[in-house]
Amino acid sequence: MPSRTREQLDLLLRTVVSDVIGTEPDELHGATSLVDDFGVDSLELMEIGSRLETALGLCVPVGDLTAADTLGEAVDLLETRLAEPR
Template identity: 60%
Template sequence: MPTREELALTVRTVISDVLGTEPDEVHERTSLLDDYGIDSLELMEIGARLERTLKVRIELQDLTAAQNVGHAIDLLQSRLAVPQ
């Protein structure tokens, strides 16, 4: 299982790839909706890429429930800790 720092880098990189930004522009407190106006297709693309990269199942409601990037990282970390 990756460390939280490794997971955070992966999440920030995937988000920045989908949104066309730099990973260092995406922070723990970044709200994808408020800060980037992300739409459902972009959110689904982020989820699909994270599933492939992390080899974990991510429910759409988990992604939509995440209030910011840090919350999404915490959610993914707890998902990775549970055997699939």
């Protein structure tokens, strides 16, 4: 699988999140907190994680997503996961 830039990961994450929570991708930014700003619950996080796993071909545990306080931290997580040997 070709590597993705941080910008591509950011766009993918914002697109997936917006699809799940019913908002527009441009309403989301690096400092957005899904829990604090949008009230995202664990089921929505599971759906987001599942969609990211499908799109990226890697495991994204819900615990990792809940540990990321902001979308920027979630992009950091995805970058790290993609850099790990499989």
